[in-house]
Amino acid sequence: MKPRATLALLALALLGPATTTYAAEPAPQAVTASDAWARATPPGMAVAAVYLTLVGGSQADRLVGAATPRAAMTQIHVVTEAEGMARMRPTAGVDVPARKPVALVPQGTHIMLMNLPRPLVAGERFPLTLQFQQAGRIDVVVEVRAPDTAPPPVH
Numbered sequence: 486m487k488p489r490a491t492l493a494l495l496a497l498a499l500l501g502p503a504t505t506t507y508a509a510e511p512a513p514q515a516v517t518a519s520d521a522w523a524r525a526t527p528p529g530m531a532v533a534a535v536y537l538t539l540v541g542g543s544q545a546d547r548l549v550g551a552a553t554p555r556a557a558m559t560q561i562h563v564v565t566e567a568e569g570m571a572r573m574r575p576t577a578g579v580d581v582p583a584r585k586p587v588a589l590v591p592q593g594t595h596i597m598l599m600n601l602p603r604p605l606v607a608g609e610r611f612p613l614t615l616q617f618q619q620a621g622r623i624d625v626v627v628e629v630r631a632p633d634t635a636p637p638p639v640h
């Protein structure tokens with residue numbers, strides 16, 4: 486439990502249920518990022534995609550980049566369909582509306598890791614720093630999962 490929540494509960498316990506003076510203007514909340522994961526990569530494959538869930542804070546924000554020591558280069562990619570083919574292309578950013586979730590999922594928007602010096606191994610965890618227009622840098626840990634039956638990303 487977060488210290489602030491604990492304090493709030495303590496305050497409620499001390500003041501009792503009759504109090505109405507507790508409610509205060511909530512502090513501005515930044516965007517959050519969670520559940521970051523990537524598929525393990527086969528040997529020789531130098532790209533991987535990271536998926537995660539963003540939830541907007543009290544104001545709209547925009548994911549504008551990412552960096553990790555695990556890859557030489559990253560891009561934010563969107564998937565578009567043309568002539569029946571799904572294709573990825575770089576995008577400048579991903580809008581995160583206030584208090585709304587934005588899921589980066591397979592076959593959708595993702596963070597592309599490029600020039601991997603070595604494959605991602607299932608069970609591995611590595612840090613990823615997300616760059617937001619308003620919130621600045623937010624660090625997440627990416628969990629590498631076993632590859633499933635879905636095809637690898639096509640470039």
Ligand SMILES: [Cu+2]
Binds near residue numbers: 534562573597638
């Ligand atoms: Cu991609």
